[in-house]
Amino acid sequence: MPLAISHMGVVLGVLVILWSGITAGFGLYLQSCCAQYLDRGTASFFALSQLTYPNAAVMFDGAIAIKCFGVGVSYLIIIGDLMPGVVQGFVGGSPAYDYLVDRHFWVTAFMLIIIPLSYLRRLDSLKYTSIAALISMAYLVVLVVYHFVEGDTLADRGPVRIIHWAGPVPTLSSLPVIVFAFTCHQNMFSILNEIDNNSHFRTTGVVFASIGSAAATYILVAITGYLSFGDNVGGNIVSMYPPGLWATIGRAAIVILVMFSYPLQCHPCRASVDAVLRWRPKPSSSGNDNSPHRHPLLGSRGSRAPEMSDLRFSVITTTILVLSYVVAMTVSSLEAVLAYVGSTGSTSISFILPGLFYYKISSPDSLTHQRLMKEDDEAAEDMLADDSDDGNGDNDSIQTRPLTESGVLRRSTRHWRRTLLRKLSLALAVYGVVVMVVCLVTNSLFIASN
Numbered sequence: 001m002p003l004a005i006s007h008m009g010v011v012l013g014v015l016v017i018l019w020s021g022i023t024a025g026f027g028l029y030l031q032s033c034c035a036q037y038l039d040r041g042t043a044s045f046f047a048l049s050q051l052t053y054p055n056a057a058v059m060f061d062g063a064i065a066i067k068c069f070g071v072g073v074s075y076l077i078i079i080g081d082l083m084p085g086v087v088q089g090f091v092g093g094s095p096a097y098d099y100l101v102d103r104h105f106w107v108t109a110f111m112l113i114i115i116p117l118s119y120l121r122r123l124d125s126l127k128y129t130s131i132a133a134l135i136s137m138a139y140l141v142v143l144v145v146y147h148f149v150e151g152d153t154l155a156d157r158g159p160v161r162i163i164h165w166a167g168p169v170p171t172l173s174s175l176p177v178i179v180f181a182f183t184c185h186q187n188m189f190s191i192l193n194e195i196d197n198n199s200h201f202r203t204t205g206v207v208f209a210s211i212g213s214a215a216a217t218y219i220l221v222a223i224t225g226y227l228s229f230g231d232n233v234g235g236n237i238v239s240m241y242p243p244g245l246w247a248t249i250g251r252a253a254i255v256i257l258v259m260f261s262y263p264l265q266c267h268p269c270r271a272s273v274d275a276v277l278r279w280r281p282k283p284s285s286s287g288n289d290n291s292p293h294r295h296p297l298l299g300s301r302g303s304r305a306p307e308m309s310d311l312r313f314s315v316i317t318t319t320i321l322v323l324s325y326v327v328a329m330t331v332s333s334l335e336a337v338l339a340y341v342g343s344t345g346s347t348s349i350s351f352i353l354p355g356l357f358y359y360k361i362s363s364p365d366s367l368t369h370q371r372l373m374k375e376d377d378e379a380a381e382d383m384l385a386d387d388s389d390d391g392n393g394d395n396d397s398i399q400t401r402p403l404t405e406s407g408v409l410r411r412s413t414r415h416w417r418r419t420l421l422r423k424l425s426l427a428l429a430v431y432g433v434v435v436m437v438v439c440l441v442t443n444s445l446f447i448a449s450n
Helices: 002-008 010-035 045-052 054-091 103-118 123-150 168-182 185-194 200-232 245-278 310-330 335-361 367-388 397-449
Strands: none
Touching: 002 010, 002 168, 002 200, 010 168, 010 185, 010 200, 010 335, 010 397, 045 054, 045 245, 045 335, 054 103, 054 185, 054 245, 054 310, 054 335, 103 245, 103 310, 123 185, 123 200, 123 245, 168 200, 168 335, 168 397, 185 245, 185 335, 245 310, 335 397
């Protein structure tokens, strides 16, 4: 983030962070809206694909699986790259045993911790490891802010841009860093399935809290980190601080953060791989939710993937772990591959799929949409009737008339909001395509220049 701000300038950089948070949050909000069309606990990309674009479901889930797998592998590579430096920072000089500075040893050692966490079925089971990851991130934030307040990096600080930018090419090269920093959409459906209170107000609050806290953290680290080093700032700001105990703990905090983040990538990767393996092409008539025939896996509102058996769950998880380990052990840099995977996979998950899914499933011609709207209208009328009741059960014509007018007004307001939301969802999908093209072109130019 500090490096991205150095390319954009402080003002433009903060605006881009806020804009990226808003668009990512809107994608999460659309996912929560799409989940309302499905039975409780069955929300997934697979289920929505069956309702909207059944014959394209394999491409959607394939993109999600590749993206999550690539990010998981990058976490293992980060562990292998940082741990030798962490050991040297703690013991000083060269360790007595050479294997302590061997990246392959540390990738193998941390896999022993990651493996049991990756076999947990529910995201809720990872809440304690997630707390540890958040504590590690909090330490990194404090470390950056502390050095800024202390001012011990001013001797190495370069020029600082507040309004001016470094140019369009450097700015566009940093755009993916900010845009993809908010990508968490692969786990949104699992959260919606497991959360105790899945009311619209509650899920919207979760989205606002998550995106808001992330944006605030990014802005704080970006500004304080950039002002500490100016245009001399590097991609990994922790490595720029003077060697010492606190900087070494910071590197260890990064290792803990990515170690506990790996299972959060394995969880959606496993679900998407399972969906890809189950996928079968459908006749065109069965892909229409207006058809009177119902797929055997369809619920009352939509389709859902059957529960994975223990054997299937173990085989898919083991395969993901083994492939991740092999790739991390044999490849030391995945920058080029991850650049393209991130540009396509992250953009699809964050913007394109949420926008397309909601635009399709909320079509007024969709029977699924009409059924849900009827349920909402009946619930709203029941609520109005309860509010208008005088307590004696006597709703005379004087009470019924304003009830009807109020019901019509509320129905009209809801219709206007749904129409606007549908247009914005299409705009988000188009925005995602633009971001994808820009990121792919920028990555291609960057790789070619190197």
